[in-house]
Amino acid sequence: MKNEFKVIADLIEKDKRVLDVGCGDGTLMKFLRDNKNIDCRGMEISKNKTQKCIEKGLTVIEGNAEKDLIQFPNKSFDYVILSQTLQAFLNPELVINELLRVGKKAIVTIPNFGYWKVRLHLLFKGTMPITKTLPDEWHNTNNLHMCTIKDFVYFTKSRNFKIFKSLALNNQNVTLINNSNLGFKNLIADLGIFLIEK
Amino acid sequence: MNIELNIKTLIVKKPLKLDCGKVIKDFPIAYETFGSLNEKKDNAILAFHALTGDQFVAGVNPVTKKDGWWSYAVGPGKAIDTNKYFVICSNVIGGCMGSYGPSHINPDTKQIFGANFPVITINDMVNAQYNLLEHFGIKRLFSVVGGSMGGMQVLQFVSNFPNKAKTAIPIACTSSHSAQNIALNELGRQAITADINWSEGNYTIEKKNPNKGLAVARMAAHITYLSKKGLQEKFGRKLQERDDLKFGFDADFQIESYLRYQGSVFVDRFDANSYLYITRAMDYFDLGKQFNDNLSDAFKKTKTKFFIISFTSDWLYPTQENKDIVIALNAIGADVGFVEIETDKGHDSFLLDIPDFLNAFKNFLDKSY
Numbered sequence: 433m434k435n436e437f438k439v440i441a442d443l444i445e446k447d448k449r450v451l452d453v454g455c456g457d458g459t460l461m462k463f464l465r466d467n468k469n470i471d472c473r474g475m476e477i478s479k480n481k482t483q484k485c486i487e488k489g490l491t492v493i494e495g496n497a498e499k500d501l502i503q504f505p506n507k508s509f510d511y512v513i514l515s516q517t518l519q520a521f522l523n524p525e526l527v528i529n530e531l532l533r534v535g536k537k538a539i540v541t542i543p544n545f546g547y548w549k550v551r552l553h554l555l556f557k558g559t560m561p562i563t564k565t566l567p568d569e570w571h572n573t574n575n576l577h578m579c580t581i582k583d584f585v586y587f588t589k590s591r592n593f594k595i596f597k598s599l600a601l602n603n604q605n606v607t608l609i610n611n612s613n614l615g616f617k618n619l620i621a622d623l624g625i626f627l628i629e630k
Numbered sequence: 631m632n633i634e635l636n637i638k639t640l641i642v643k644k645p646l647k648l649d650c651g652k653v654i655k656d657f658p659i660a661y662e663t664f665g666s667l668n669e670k671k672d673n674a675i676l677a678f679h680a681l682t683g684d685q686f687v688a689g690v691n692p693v694t695k696k697d698g699w700w701s702y703a704v705g706p707g708k709a710i711d712t713n714k715y716f717v718i719c720s721n722v723i724g725g726c727m728g729s730y731g732p733s734h735i736n737p738d739t740k741q742i743f744g745a746n747f748p749v750i751t752i753n754d755m756v757n758a759q760y761n762l763l764e765h766f767g768i769k770r771l772f773s774v775v776g777g778s779m780g781g782m783q784v785l786q787f788v789s790n791f792p793n794k795a796k797t798a799i800p801i802a803c804t805s806s807h808s809a810q811n812i813a814l815n816e817l818g819r820q821a822i823t824a825d826i827n828w829s830e831g832n833y834t835i836e837k838k839n840p841n842k843g844l845a846v847a848r849m850a851a852h853i854t855y856l857s858k859k860g861l862q863e864k865f866g867r868k869l870q871e872r873d874d875l876k877f878g879f880d881a882d883f884q885i886e887s888y889l890r891y892q893g894s895v896f897v898d899r900f901d902a903n904s905y906l907y908i909t910r911a912m913d914y915f916d917l918g919k920q921f922n923d924n925l926s927d928a929f930k931k932t933k934t935k936f937f938i939i940s941f942t943s944d945w946l947y948p949t950q951e952n953k954d955i956v957i958a959l960n961a962i963g964a965d966v967g968f969v970e971i972e973t974d975k976g977h978d979s980f981l982l983d984i985p986d987f988l989n990a991f992k993n994f995l996d997k998s999y
Contacts, residue, residue, distance in 0.1 A: 479986070482969050486990050489997025491935070493956060493968045503957040 433459055436623060439599060439606055440513060440539055443627050444468060448510035451475065451535060453497045453527075454517040458485035465490070473509075475500060498522060501530040509535045516541050516565065516623075520574040525591075532593065532630035541625045544600075546580030546618040565622050581624040582614060588628055599625040636692040637685075637728040638662060640720075642761045649914075652748040656737075659758055660728025661720035664688050664704065665712035667766060673999070674768045675710060676759070676795075677719040678776030678783035681851075681908055682900055684727035687719040688712065693727070694899050702983045709992035714999070715772065718762055722755040722783075724908050726901035730758075733834060733901050744903055745831025752779070752915045756786045763794065770794055772999060777801035777980035778947065779908070782915050785928070785955065789917060792932035797998045799991065801939045802980045804951040805925050805958070806916040811946065814854055815909035818847030822902045831903050844902045845893030852892045857943035857976035861885065918958075925958035936966040937994045939987065941979040967994065 437460045444450060446468045452461050455474030458481075464470035474492040476482045485492035493500070497514075498521050512535030514527070519542065521527045531538040543565035544550070553561035560570040568574070579587070581600065588595055598609035600621030609617045609624070617624075637660050645655040662685040667674055677687050679699065688704035690697060704710040704717055721729035724747070732747035739746075763771065774784045774795045781803025788798050804811070822828055825843025829836050853861075865885040869875070872882065881887040921927035936959055940952035949970050959966040971987045973979045979987060 479970070479972060483986065483990055483993075486967065486969065486993045486997075489993070491965055491967045493960075493966070494970055495968070503960045505961055505963070508963055 433463055435604055435606070436515065436541060436601060436625065437463060439601060439625055440515065440541070441468065443539055443597065443625075444470065444511050446470070449473075449508070450511045450513065451504070451509040452513045452515075453501070453531065454514060455481075455485060455490075455492060456515075457481050458488045458490045458492065460513070460515070461485070461490050461492075462488050497527055497530070501527070501534055504534040506533055507536050510537065511535055512538045514538065514540045516543055518542055519577045519579065522576065524577050528591075528593075529630075532628065537596070537627060537629045539625065539627050540584075541623055542579060542581070542584055543575075544581045544618065544621050544624050545578040546582055547622045548619050549622070551619075563622065581609065581618045581621060584624060584626065585609070585614060588626070594629045595626055596629060597625075597627040601625060639728055640762060640765050642758065644761070646754070646757055648748050648754045649751040650749050654723075654730065654748070657723070657730035657758075658728060658734075659720050659723070659730070659761065660725075661685050661718060661762060662687070664717040664719075665715055667716040667768070671766070671768050672770070672772060673714065674716045674718060674766065674771050675773045675775060675995075676762070676771050676787070677704065677710070677717055678756075678759070678774070678780035678787075679719060679722065680776070680778035680780045681912065682848075682896070682905075683780070684725065685719045685721045686727075687717060699981060702981070703988060703991060709988045710775070710995065711992070715995075718766070720759050720762060722908065722911075723758045724750045724755070724904060724911060726904040731901070732831070732903035732907055742832075742834050744834065745906070747903070747907060749910055749914075750907060751911050752782050752786050753790070753920075755911065756783050756790055759783075760787075760791060760794075770796060773797040773799060773995060775799040775801070776803075778803055778977065779912050781947075782912065782917075785917055786915075788932050788934050788936075789920075789928040792929075792934070795934050797935045797937065797995070799937045799939065799994065800952075800955065801991075802941055802944050802947050802952070802977055803955075804915075804947045805918055805928075805955050806951075807913050808951070812913045814851065814946075815913050817850050818909060819906050821846035821850065822906060825902075828902060831906075833902065839897070840902045841897040844897050844900065844905060845890075847905060848896040848900075849889040849893045852889060854946045855976055855978040857945065857974050859943065859974040860976055863974070925955070926961045929959055929964055930962055932964070934964075935998060936964060937990075937998075938966065938968045939980075939990065940968075940970045941975070941977070941987070942970060942972050943974045944977040944979060946977040 461472040482494040550561040600617040601623040639658040686698040688698040721727040781800035784800040822843040825840035827838040828840035868884040870887040918925035940949040956968045
């Protein structure tokens with residue numbers, strides 16, 4: 433399991449109710465169910481990945497987070513997870529609001545467009561950056577709204593969301609992000625992980 | 631239809647009050663079982679059949695000599711693995727494969743019921759079949775499953791008996807028959823009753839048979855079970871055993887010939903009055919309405935784990951109507967999974983060999999057991 437999922441799993445206490453939005457093949461959900469006794473639900477847009485979740489015996493709903501989160505009642509989950517998908521929505525703000533309506537807390541991870549390799553790629557090559565977390569080309573990427581860790585922090589502040597924890601991930605290294613090191617973490621992390629609440 | 635051969639029946643002594651107000655008692659339910667019930671009696675699956683189905687869900691149907699209607703899904707090693715699970719399937723009341731229906735004798739008049747059989751509902755069908763649990767001494771079913779009208783029965787069953795099924799799989803169905811569904815059923819009923827041989831439902835006594843009307847009803851319905859794309863790919867404008875149009879009303883096109891064939895084989899195995907009664911039951915189905923238009927309330931008391939399956943090309947019970955059930959369940963935090971299977975086989979998909987469907991079906995069951 434990738435390091436990002438381990439970090440997410442560590443943010444969640446045992447026996448909670450969790451919704452994993454864009455749960456993919458269910459790797460994280462399976463880990464949470466098997467190791468933390470989490471009552472886990474997933475939402476996944478890909479038919480193929482939905483089938484993978486069913487193979488694992490996970491409860492998954494094939495659906496589109498932008499349209500289908502509306503069916504869940506307010507605060508019906510302890511945590512709602514959104515891993516590396518925020519940038520792919522037509523309206524990320526709407527989705528974040530939905531996550532924070534449905535979940536008591538949300539865990540959002542974003543591929544950091546401020547990562548130094550991304551910056552250097554654009555600066556020296558002059559083409560759209562391709563990295564481990566941004567593997568696609570400009571014409572076939574699902575990403576519509578790329579942002580940096582700094583952008584996301586500013587966004588949450590402007591909307592008065594509470595950030596409980598901000599983590600910077602760089603390969604195996606996980607470090608805390610705070611106000612004083614934000615600029616630096618925004619440079620060295622390829623992934624940002626945020627635990628937020630409305 | 632009087633095929634009493636090879637038909638197991640349970641006579642239900644207990645009176646059953648129907649939604650129409652009438653009470654029936656000492657009535658037969660024809661059923662079949664597959665696989666064996668284990669000692670703990672926790673491996674039983676109750677399968678509900680669709681409009682024209684019967685209790686012969688798998689194996690060979692002794693009446694038609696053809697494979698059971700859900701042979702792709704039910705059998706040893708299949709999605710519903712009869713090496714593992716004990717499958718019970720019964721003919722719905724109102725049906726014509728041995729369960730209490732319009733071709734039975736009215737105990738009051740000693741005549742065949744015909745159109746005097748009480749109008750039954752999905753709720754009545756489910757309540758009647760519930761007696762099978764007591765018959766087999768099953769406290770809780772492992773699963774209730776069914777497609778189309780079978781799916782409606784699944785929903786009604788869980789609503790009526792919230793702690794009697796561990797899992798439930800309603801497939802390609804709806805919680806409320808739409809105007810389009812009712813319209814299509816009415817078309818079928820009108821075809822039957824317009825046949826002069828229907829004789830106000832008394833055709834058996836008068837030794838007639840409204841085969842033409844019933845065949846037309848089946849032909850119309852059969853179109854609704856397929857998709858436009860599926861039909862086009864299979865038949866297109868291909869001609870039937872001829873090189874050119876004949877400028878007449880014979881079956882020039884293969885699709886015409888196919889539909890005529892479907893109609894003709896159907897009348898050999900199905901009863902016209904049963905067709906009227908069962909389509910009526912489907913039209914009356916509106917589970918939300920039973921709970922003041924709040925479908926979620928139908929499932930409020932249940933801990934049953936749901937898995938809902940729809941098909942992309944099903945325009946009879948489209949994905950959105952299946953999703954509405956998912957939404958109602960999520961609104962009360964029920965355990966519900968949902969998948970839409972990509973296929974151009976239309977509503978009939980649930981009866982066919984569609985690997986994505988059968989795999990999801992099998993995986994859900996096996997992982998939930």
